[in-house]
Structures are given as C-alpha cells and as structure tokens.
Amino acid sequence: MSAPDPSTxxDPSTxxxxxxxxxxxxxxxxxxxxxDPLDGxxxxxxxxxxxxxxxxxxxxxxxxxxxxxxxxxxxVSVGGADADPSLVELLATGVARAVRVDTEGAPSxxxxxxxxxxxxxxxxxxxxxxxxxxxxxxxxxxxxxxLAHELGMAQALGLIEIEVEVPGSLRVVRRLDxxxxxxxxxxxxxxxxxxxxxxxLRRAPxxxxxxxxxxxxxxxxxxxxxxxxxxRQRPWRPxxxxxxxxxxxxxxxxxxxxxxxxxxxxxxxxxxxxxxEAAQAILDQLAVWGYVDDERPGTTDAPTPDAVERSDxxxxxG
Amino acid sequence: MSAESYPExxxxxxxxxxxxxIHERPHITLDDRKCVDCSVRGCITACPANLFxxxxxxxxxxxxxxxFECGTCYMVCNExxxxxxxxxxxxxxxxFHRS
Amino acid sequence: xxxVDVIVVGAGPAGAAAALEAARAGRSVVLIERGPFPGSxxxxxxxxxxxxLDDLVPQWWEQMPIQRWVxxxxxxxxxxxxxxxVDYRTENWxxxxxxxxxxxxPDFDAWFAERAVDAGANLINSTTVTGLLRDGNRVVGVRTDxxxxxxxxxxxxxxxxxxxxxxxxxGLYHHDGAENYTLGVKETIALPxxxxxxxxxxxxxxxxDIEMLxxxxxxxxxxxxYTNAESLAVGLVLSxxxxxxxxxxxxxxxxxxxxxxxxxxxxxxxEVKEYSAHVxxxxxxxxxxxxIADGLLVAGDAAAMCLAAGIxxxxxxxxxxxxxxxxxxxxxxVRHGDTSATGLEGYRARLESSFVLADHxxxxxxxxxxxxxxxxxxxxxLACGVVEQxxxxxxxxxxxxxxxIVRGEMKRNGVKLRDAAAQGWRALRTFG
Numbered sequence: 126m127s128a129p130d131p132s133t134x135x136d137p138s139t140x141x142x143x144x145x146x147x148x149x150x151x152x153x154x155x156x157x158x159x160x161d162p163l164d165g166x167x168x169x170x171x172x173x174x175x176x177x178x179x180x181x182x183x184x185x186x187x188x189x190x191x192x193x194x195x196x197x198x199x200x201v202s203v204g205g206a207d208a209d210p211s212l213v214e215l216l217a218t219g220v221a222r223a224v225r226v227d228t229e230g231a232p233s234x235x236x237x238x239x240x241x242x243x244x245x246x247x248x249x250x251x252x253x254x255x256x257x258x259x260x261x262x263x264x265x266x267x268x269x270x271x272l273a274h275e276l277g278m279a280q281a282l283g284l285i286e287i288e289v290e291v292p293g294s295l296r297v298v299r300r301l302d303x304x305x306x307x308x309x310x311x312x313x314x315x316x317x318x319x320x321x322x323x324x325x326l327r328r329a330p331x332x333x334x335x336x337x338x339x340x341x342x343x344x345x346x347x348x349x350x351x352x353x354x355x356x357r358q359r360p361w362r363p364x365x366x367x368x369x370x371x372x373x374x375x376x377x378x379x380x381x382x383x384x385x386x387x388x389x390x391x392x393x394x395x396x397x398x399x400x401x402e403a404a405q406a407i408l409d410q411l412a413v414w415g416y417v418d419d420e421r422p423g424t425t426d427a428p429t430p431d432a433v434e435r436s437d438x439x440x441x442x443g
Numbered sequence: 444m445s446a447e448s449y450p451e452x453x454x455x456x457x458x459x460x461x462x463x464x465i466h467e468r469p470h471i472t473l474d475d476r477k478c479v480d481c482s483v484r485g486c487i488t489a490c491p492a493n494l495f496x497x498x499x500x501x502x503x504x505x506x507x508x509x510x511f512e513c514g515t516c517y518m519v520c521n522e523x524x525x526x527x528x529x530x531x532x533x534x535x536x537x538x539f540h541r542s
Numbered sequence: 543x544x545x546v547d548v549i550v551v552g553a554g555p556a557g558a559a560a561a562l563e564a565a566r567a568g569r570s571v572v573l574i575e576r577g578p579f580p581g582s583x584x585x586x587x588x589x590x591x592x593x594x595l596d597d598l599v600p601q602w603w604e605q606m607p608i609q610r611w612v613x614x615x616x617x618x619x620x621x622x623x624x625x626x627x628v629d630y631r632t633e634n635w636x637x638x639x640x641x642x643x644x645x646x647x648p649d650f651d652a653w654f655a656e657r658a659v660d661a662g663a664n665l666i667n668s669t670t671v672t673g674l675l676r677d678g679n680r681v682v683g684v685r686t687d688x689x690x691x692x693x694x695x696x697x698x699x700x701x702x703x704x705x706x707x708x709x710x711x712x713g714l715y716h717h718d719g720a721e722n723y724t725l726g727v728k729e730t731i732a733l734p735x736x737x738x739x740x741x742x743x744x745x746x747x748x749x750x751d752i753e754m755l756x757x758x759x760x761x762x763x764x765x766x767x768y769t770n771a772e773s774l775a776v777g778l779v780l781s782x783x784x785x786x787x788x789x790x791x792x793x794x795x796x797x798x799x800x801x802x803x804x805x806x807x808x809x810x811x812x813e814v815k816e817y818s819a820h821v822x823x824x825x826x827x828x829x830x831x832x833x834i835a836d837g838l839l840v841a842g843d844a845a846a847m848c849l850a851a852g853i854x855x856x857x858x859x860x861x862x863x864x865x866x867x868x869x870x871x872x873x874x875x876v877r878h879g880d881t882s883a884t885g886l887e888g889y890r891a892r893l894e895s896s897f898v899l900a901d902h903x904x905x906x907x908x909x910x911x912x913x914x915x916x917x918x919x920x921x922x923x924l925a926c927g928v929v930e931q932x933x934x935x936x937x938x939x940x941x942x943x944x945x946x947i948v949r950g951e952m953k954r955n956g957v958k959l960r961d962a963a964a965q966g967w968r969a970l971r972t973f974g
Contacts, residue, residue, distance in 0.1 A: 157462055172540065172579050172648060173462070328533075330690035334666055335545075335572065451797045457817045464578070485786025491727050491819035493791065511819040512583060514705040518720040518821070519786035530707075532687050534578045534668030541730040541773065542585035542647050542818040 143250040146199045149187035149220065150240060150256040150268070151180040153208030158262055167262065176211050178321030179257030185324035186287055186317075187255040188219050193289045194252050194313075197221035201243060203236045203347065205229045209339045217329030217337040228347025233264075237271030243345050244276075251276065253295075256318040258283045266318065273316035281311050282318040363415035454493060458509050465508050466535035470528075471516070473505035477525035485519035486526075511537050544694040546570040547876045548869070549684055550663070550701055551671045551708060553580035553655040554647075555858045556842025556865030557701030561658035561665075562598060563869030564699075569876055571663040572693060573655065574686065576670040581651025583703070585820040587726065587855060588768035588775040589642040589751055590650055594859040596639070598866060599657055607653050608643040609770035610749025611636050614742070617853060618804065620756040620765070624926035625804035636748050644749055644768045644775070650858075671702065674711055674838070680882070681712065681837035696881045697872040699839045701865055704821045706831075706844035714831040714840060720782040722825035724763055724850070727792040728777025729800075731812035735772050741808055742769055753855060756922035757802075758795050761785050762913040765799050766855070767808065776800060776809055779822060779850070781913060792819065822857070824850045824913070827899075827906035836882045839889050841868040849901060851908030853973070860898055867892035907972045916965055920955045927951035 156175050159168040176184075184200060191198040200215045202208050203226040212223040224247065226239045244251060254276065259266030266282065273280035286298035290310070297317065299307040311317070329337075371382035381387055398406060411417045478484065479501045486495040487503065492511055496504045510531075517528040530536070550561045553575035561573040577583045589612055595602040614631040635641040659665050675683035675692060683694035700708035704723070709715055733741075742750045749769035757765025762781040767774060778795055785792065800809050823829060823846035830846045833839065841847065842861035849856045871889035875881045893899040911917060931947045952959065 170540070172538075172582070172652070175578075328688050331666070331669065331686055331688040331693060332690050334669075334688070335664060335693075452814055454793065457793060457814065460814055460816045461818070483786065485783070488789055488791055489725065489782065489786040491725060491792045491817075493793075511585075513725065513819050514723075514821045515725050515782060515819075518723055519782055529672070530576055530670050533576050533670040536577075536583070538578060538582045538648075539585055539816065539818055540646070540648050541770075541816040542728070542820075 143248040144199075145194075145196045145250045145252055146221070147187045147191045147194065147196055148244065148249065148251045148254045149184045149198055149200045149215075150254065150272070151176050151184060151200055151202050151208075151211070151215070152257070152260045152264075153202060153204050153211055154260050154262045154264075156261050171207050174207065177257055177261040179259070179261075179319060179323075181257075181326040182319050182321050182323045183255040183257045184215060184218070184220065185326040186319055187253070188327070189324070190253050190255065190289065194292050196252055199224060199244075199249055201240050202226070203228060203231060203239050209342055212342050213337045213339055214329055214334065216341055217333035218327055219333075222343060223341070224343045224345060226345045226347045231347070233267040234271045236268050237275050239347055240268075240272055241275035246345070247343070251278075251314055253313050254278070254316040256316065258318045258320050269316050269318040276314075276316065279311060279315040280317070281309050281315060284317055284319045285323060287317065287319060287323060366415075458492065461509070461511075462538040462540060463509050464535045464538055466532050468532060469507040470512075470531040470536065471505070471507045471510060472527045473503060474525050474527075475502040475505070477522040478503040481522050481525070483519075483521040485521065486516045489515050489519050491515065544683065544696055546572050546664075546693070546695045548572075548697050548699060548872050549574065549693060549695040550699045550869075551684060552576075552701040552703055552842070552844070553658075553665060553667075554584055554651055554701060554703065554842060554861060555654060556844070556847070556861035556868075557699070558651065558655040558658045559598060559862040559865030560699045560701055560839075560841060560869035560872070561655075561663040562661050563866045564873045565658060565661040565663040565869075567870065567873030567877075569873045571658075572695070573658055573663045573665045574669050574671055574684070574693075575655070575665065575667045578668050579648070579652050580655035580665070580667070581646075581648040584647040584651055585726065585728070585818040586647055586857060587728070587766045587777065587779075588644045588770070589855075590645055591642045591856060591859045592640060594862045594866075598862070599654075603638055603640050605653070606643070606645070607649040608645045608747070609773075610644050610744070610747050611640055612642040612644065612751045612768075613748040614744060614750040616750065616752040618752055618754045618765075619922045619925050620754055620802060620804065621923050621926045622759070623803060624930060625802075626922075626926050626929050627804075642751065644751070644770050646770070654862075671708065674698065674708055679836055681835060684708075695837075696876045697837055697839065697886065699841060699865075699868045699872055700844050701840075701842045701861075701868075702844050704823050704843040704846075704848075706840065708838075709831050709840045709844050712835050712838055714833075714835060714838075716831065717825070717829040718831075720786075722823065722829040722846075723782045724779045724822045724824040725782055725785060725792060725819060726777060726779050726822050727796060727817075727819045728766075728775050729796055729814045730770070730816040730818070731774045731776060731809055732772060732815045733774060733809075733812045737811075738769050738772070738774070744769065747771070753853070754799075756918065757799050759919060760790075761788050761795070762915075762918045764855075764912075767805065773815060774809060774812060776805070779824075781824070782821075793817070822850060823848045824909055826850065826909050827902040828909075830902070833893070834883050834886050834889055837886075839868040839872060839886055841865045847898060847902070849905065851905040851912065851973075854905070854908075860902075863896055863898040864893060867896065867898065905972060907968060911965065911969055911972060914965070916957065916961060920957050921962075923955045924951050924957055927954065 157173045187198045198220045200220045200223045216223050226243050256269040269282050281297050284297045285300050288296050290296050293313050295311040297309050301307050371379040373379040373382050492509050494506050498504050517526045520526050547569035548564045548571045550557045550573045553573050561571045565571045613636040617628045619626040670687045671684045672687050673685045674681050681698050685692050702708050752767040754765035758778050761784040763779040765778050767776050841864040847860040847864045868889050875885040928947050928951050
C-alpha cells in the first residue's frame with residue numbers, strides 16, 4: 126500500500142479534534158457496462174457511469190445511522206475527478222462532507238488502506254462504515270473486508286436488512302447460500318456492506334443542489350498512481366498436475382476412471398471452529414487444493430487432492 | 444450473404460439495446476375500461492415500444508417500464524381520459540446513447 | 543425577489559442556447575434537465591447544421607462532437623422495387639465552415655449544454671419540472687419533482703420538447719392534434735468504418751445523408767439513412783394518425799425498409815446497437831403555439847420549430863436559433879424590469895427577423911404538400927416508372943418518345959395533369 130507522501134500531507138491529527146461520523150464509501154464506476162464481445166473491454170463512457178444501486182443504498186443507510194447516532198455523515202470515494210458531480214449530489218442529499226482520494230486503478234487492499242488513512246488524517250472517528258456490497262464493474266466486494274481489517278473493526282457484509290436496536294448496536298440480516306438468512310447482532314463501530322435493495326437514497330432537495338459546488342469536495346492526493354501489488358503469476362485455479370493414464374479395457378471404463386465418477390469418495394465434512402481457526406482451516410485447504418500459494422516453510426510440497434482424499438482428513442465442504 | 448439470410452431481431456432483443464432506468468412509479472397509467480369501447484386502438488400499432496397489448500377480455504394491458512416517453516400513445520388515443528401521461532421522475536426512464 | 547433571473551426548462555439545443563445567451567448577458571440562470579445528462583432523452587434523424595453556432599461558439603467545428611461531416615447528400619425516391627436517386631457531393635461541406643454533420647444527440651446536447659455551464663448557467667440534471675408556478679396569469683417559476691422543489695424566476699423559458707406540457711399548461715397550444723405530429727423511429731446499426739467508407743464511397747470523416755420519399759408506402763412520411771463514424775442511422779418518419787390506423791408497427795416498417803433492394807446492401811451484416819423513437823412536430827408554422835406569455839417564453843420543439851419540408855429536414859438549428867433569441871429577449875426584459883408578455887415581445891421580433899420564423903412562414907405549405915398522397919405515393923411511382931421506361935432497352939421495338947412515356951405513367955398511377963400542375967404550382971410558390 127502506498128501511503129500519502131508525508132512531505133505533501135500536513136498531519137492535522139495534532140491540531141484538529143476528532144469528529145465522530147458515520148462513513149459511507151462509494152465508488153464511481155460503470156453501472157451499465159457495455160462489454161466488447163471480442164476483447165472483453167468495457168466501454169469507459171462516463172455517461173454509463175455513476176454510483177451503483179448498492180452504493181446509493183449505503184449512503185441512505187449511513188444517513189439514517191447518522192440521525193440515529195446524532196453524528197454527521199462523511200462520504201469517501203477513491204477515484205478520479207469524474208466522481209465529483211456524483212459527490213456534489215451526495216452533499217446535497219444531506220451528507221456533511223465528501224472526501225475523494227484522488228487516484229485511479231487501485232486494487233481493493235490499497236483502496237481500503239487509502240480510505241483508512243484518509244479517515245485517520247482527517248481525524249474522522251468512524252461510528253460505522255457503510256459500503257455497497259460490491260461494485261457493478263465486476264468487483265469482488267472485498268474492499269469492506271480489507272477496510273474492516275485496516276480499521277480494526279468488526280464486519281458484517283452483504284446485508285439485506287439493517288436496523289438500529291439501540292444506538293451503538295445494530296440488528297442486521299445477511300444473505301447466505303441456499304436462500305438462508307443469518308441474523309446478526311452487531312456492536313458498533315463496525316464495517317457493513319449492504320445490497321442495493323436495502324434502501325433507496327433520498328433525492329437531494331432542489332435548493333441544496335443549487336447551492337452545492339464541486340469545490341466543496343475535499344480532494345486528498347492518493348499518492349503514486351502506480352499501485353504495486355504482488356503480481357499474480359497464474360490464474361485462479363488449482364495447480365495443474367499429472368494424472369496417470371487411466372486403466373481399463375474399454376474407452377468407457379477409462380473415461381469413468383478418469384472422472385472418478387464411480388469411485389467411492391470421502392464425504393465432505395463440516396467443521397466448526399472459532400473464526401480465526403476457521404479462516405486458517407479454509408486457507409490451508411485452499412492451499413492443499415492449489416488455489417492459493419502456501420509459502421509457509423515446509424508446506425511447499427502440498428499433496429494433491431487425491432492425496433488428501435486418501436488421507437485421514439476429509440476435505441472441507443466447499 | 445444477403446439481408447434475407449439474417450432474421451430480423453426479436454422485439455425483446457431490440458428493446459434490449461436501449462438503456463432504461465426504471466422508476467417504481469408508473470409515469471403512464473391506462474384506464475383500460477375505456478379501451479373496451481374503443482374501435483381504433485391506435486396505441487397498439489403505433490407505440491414504438493409495443494407497450495400496449497390487447498387482452499382476451501377486450502381490455503389493453505399496459506407496461507410503462509420500457510417507454511421512450513415519446514407521447515405517441517396519448518396523441519393517437521381516441522378515448523378521453525384513458526391514458527394519464529407524465530414524465531418519469533428525474534433521472535429515470537429512457538436514456539439514449541447513440542441517437 | 544425570485545430565486546433567479548431565468549429558469550430554462552430542458553437542456554436540449556433550444557434550452558442550452560437560451561441558457562447560454564441569458565447567462566452571457568449577465569443573468570443568473572438555472573437550466574433544468576429531467577434526464578441524467580443533457581441529450582439523454584433526445585433522438586433525431588441524424589444531422590446538425592452547425593452554422594447557427596457561428597455566433598454562439600466561435601470555431602465550433604473544432605470542438606463540437608461529430609460523427610461525420612455530410613459531404614454527400616442523396617434524395618431517393620422509392621417504390622417497392624425501384625429507386626431513383628439524386629446524388630450530390632461537394633468537398634466544400636467537408637471543410638470549414640462546413641455545413642451539416644452527423645452526431646449523436648447525447649454527445650452533441652451534452653457538449654452544447656456544457657457551453658452554457660461555462661457561461662455561468664447552473665445545470666441541474668435528473669430533475670423533472672412538473673408544472674408552472676403562477677401568480678394570477680403570470681408565470682413566476684416552476685415546480686420540480688425534487689423535495690423543496692419550487693423555484694421562482696423573472697422569466698421561465700420552456701424548452702421542454704415536443705410534448706411541452708408547460709406550453710400546454712399555460713394554454714398556448716391550439717393545434718396539438720395528432721395530425722400535426724409524426725413519429726420518428728430509428729435503428730443505429732454498427733458497421734466497421736472501412737465497410738461504411740466502401741459502401742458509401744466516402745473517406746475519412748466525410749459522410750452521407752440520404753432522405754427517402756416513398757419509404758413507407760401506405761403511411762405518409764419519409765425515410766432516412768445517415769452515416770456515423772462506425773454506424774448507420776436508419777429510420778422512418780411516420781404520420782401519427784395514419785400509422786395508428788395502418789395495423790403495421792413501426793419496427794416492422796423499418797424492417798421492410800432495410801429489406802428494400804436499394805437499402806439492403808447498405809445495411810446488411812450490421813448489428814443494431816440502439817433502437818430509438820421520438821415524436822416530431824411536423825406541421826411547422828401552422829401548428830405553432832403562442833410563443834410568449836407573462837413571464838414565459840417557448841422555444842425549440844416545444845414551439846413546434848421543427849422544419850419538415852420535404853427536401854429540408856431541420857430541427858436542431860431552429861431549436862438553437864429560437865432558444866438563443868429567447869435567452870437574449872429574456873435577458874433584455876429582466877434588465878428593463880418588465881417581463882410581462884409585452885416586455886418579452888422582443889422574442890417575437892428576433893424570430894421574425896431571423897431565419898427561424900422567416901423559413902417557417904415561407905415554407906408553411908410544405909408539410910402539407912410533402913405529406914399529400916400525390917407526393918407520397920403517386921409521384922414516386924410516376925417518376926420511377928418514367929425513368930425505367932426511358933432506360934429500358936426494348937429492341938427490336940423502337941424507343942418510345944418521352945411524352946408518350948410520361949402520359950402513360952401518369953395514367954397508370956392515376957395522376958391527372960390538372961392535379962400535377964396545381965401541385966407543381968403550389969410547390970413552386972412554396973419552395974421557389
């Protein structure tokens with residue numbers, strides 16, 4: 126992560142009192158991507174761009190949380206100046222401050238870091254951070270998680286309902302696989318991300334819109350526009366491996382052997398662990414399967430999935 | 444390669460080329476009790492978005508969502524008060540890009 | 543005191559021109575657009591004649607977003623299986639100060655509205671004006687669909703398009719029957735640039751404008767085909783009452799046109815990228831509303847300033863011309879402290895002395911002539927028939943004389959010499 130250049134950034138943390146606020150994170154991006162069928166490129170037409178439905182919902186949720194907690198709302202965006210008209214409109218809807226970290230093309234972890242440092246530098250003490258669930262240009266929805274890590278806050282992502290039990294405590298509902306729901310009681314401060322259906326952003330009053338000016342946006346230099354991430358050398362799939370030639374007299378037998386369709390397999394298992402250990406267990410298993418590189422010493426020769434299946438520890442339920 | 448070898452695109456595909464930002468409020472409403480007596484029913488032919496569909500019981504089914512906001516329907520309408528026509532809320536409705 | 547001097551409703555070409563001129567004259571201007579950006583609701587055939595911009599945006603051709611400069615103009619007369627084309631090309635239209643250009647309205651309108659913003663107008667997008675605010679008979683502002691959405695002004699300029707609910711609410715329209723309107727429908731069809739260059743015999747940023755007569759045989763109107771940089775605009779203009787009564791839907795008519803033997807080779811293999819539709823005020827001068835009321839001016843399509851006169855199909859230039867005149871007149875009236883209908887009378891004077899009303903008055907008969915059954919169906923068949931006979935080599939039968947061919951074709955197409963002469967005389971008086 127590239128921190129803002131200390132020589133150009135005055136550290137206001139020594140002079141300004143911290144402001145408690147609800148923070149809404151938004152991204153100006155393509156909402157109706159027009160994808161070239163041949164090269165997969167996305168038309169960068171600014172008129173097809175804007176804040177996604179879920180980001181707009183996040184702002185509305187933030188405005189409501191702001192009222193419930195008696196604090197202002199600060200909108201933060203990482204991106205280029207194209208976002209300014211949208212941010213001006215947010216100011217007119219009732220957002221007290223709009224901060225844009227001026228940089229483009231930053232990956233999720235960097236974006237989260239930039240947001241965290243912008244909040245820190247401006248002495249904004251987040252009561253809650255609300256994000257859209259993921260951006261409409263094929264985003265992974267990982268910024269909120271990185272942000273929770275950067276800010277050291279709890280996280281509850283992909284919410285479909287959110288309400289304040291008492292100030293400082295939220296009752297939220299998450300969407301799970303298989304049409305299941307998870308009701309979570311969440312203590313603030315926390316990072317939440319919401320789906321677009323959670324709320325419709327109120328419209329900006331006309332007078333406020335007439336009064337809002339692009340100059341009201343606080344633009345923070347985002348540092349170098351070259352964001353160095355460790356380059357990923359291979360695609361997101363397991364390592365390729367040598368499969369021995371299948372045995373069998375007939376072609377059908379060999380195909381069946383190749384697919385493993387009729388071979389008895391170890392049934393999936395469900396494990397219940399504390400969060401940290403569960404995360405580690407998932408990472409370990411992904412490393413075993415070859416989805417992620419495991420660079421811990423001594424584990425470079427990860428067994429193949431076949432090896433795992435033959436071992437005593439059955440694989441996790443995906 | 445002749446034009447005949449290409450089938451005309453389906454109407455759904457045709458409307459799929461258009462960017463509509465749909466609002467939950469129907470900006471046009473149809474009182475199709477008035478359509479039962481209408482002998483002309485020009486809207487069914489003239490609406491470029493084909494939003495007026497005759498029903499078996501003599502009424503007309505109307506959907507506001509893929510509307511060009513052109514005004515054809517209320518202009519050709521023969522029955523006073525059958526169509527209530529307004530523009531969609533600001534920022535919503537059709538958005539042209541290559542017109 | 544009102545909130546601002548001038549409110550302009552609609553950021554199309556008329557509204558942007560009005561806002562530009564009023565703001566340049568030092569007035570505070572709010573320009574209200576209901577779409578998410580100017581031009582997002584707008585569709586047209588495809589050509590902007592830019593010379594009207596000479597006074598408004600110096601060197602406009604260096605910055606206006608264009609697809610191609612029209613250097614080749616064709617008028618095509620179609621029957622089911624014939625086409626007679628008059629083809630004109632000139633390099634003069636391909637260099638400054640140019641003539642017409644194809645451009646997409648979302649590009650052009652957004653660019654032009656930005657010029658008004660540069661001049662100081664406050665552009666508010668995504669805001670629908672739902673009605674007029676009045677004090678007695680006087681218009682004092684507009685109501686919008688935003689919270690706290692009332693806005694007051696000395697003058698409201700209604701550039702709210704062909705449906706102009708503001709002009710109608712103010713009681714200014716007296717001729718808004720469906721017979722005065724046409725429906726424009728078009729497809730934007732993508733083709734590679736070099737394919738367009740080859741098919742239309744043009745190079746670089748030069749392009750073609752084809753107007754068609756007889757493109758929709760049973761419904762009065764016309765057809766058009768314009769070249770963009772990497773797409774074609776193909777469409778029809780259709781008389782509303784006749785279309786409604788015809789039983790054949792607009793997109794089916796486009797499909798028919800695209801299958802015409804003279805058009806099919808031009809469009810084949812292209813992919814439809816956008817289908818669009820818009821209503822056109824077709825009847826010109828005779829349908830125009832009152833243009834001025836207390837505190838209110840009407841310009842552009844809202845004032846039926848579209849010129850659909852057969853060989854001339856223009857609208858954006860009339861919108862800009864009338865909008866600019868309205869903006870200037872409003873600014874003067876505000877400065878003089880009289881924005882009543884009398885105080886705003888300067889608008890009419892400006893229109894009368896410019897091409898806007900002069901052309902419309904002169905060509906007031908043209909829409910009727912062009913939309914007549916004679917011009918729409920029988921003359922195209924007659925013309926194609928004459929030419930076909932003239933150039934059909936029927937050896938060993940000797941060539942027939944031209945007079946005999948014409949007489950025979952007139953009879954076959956039910957054109958009486960008397961009618962043709964009368965129509966010809968009207969046409970001469972109108973266009974001459």
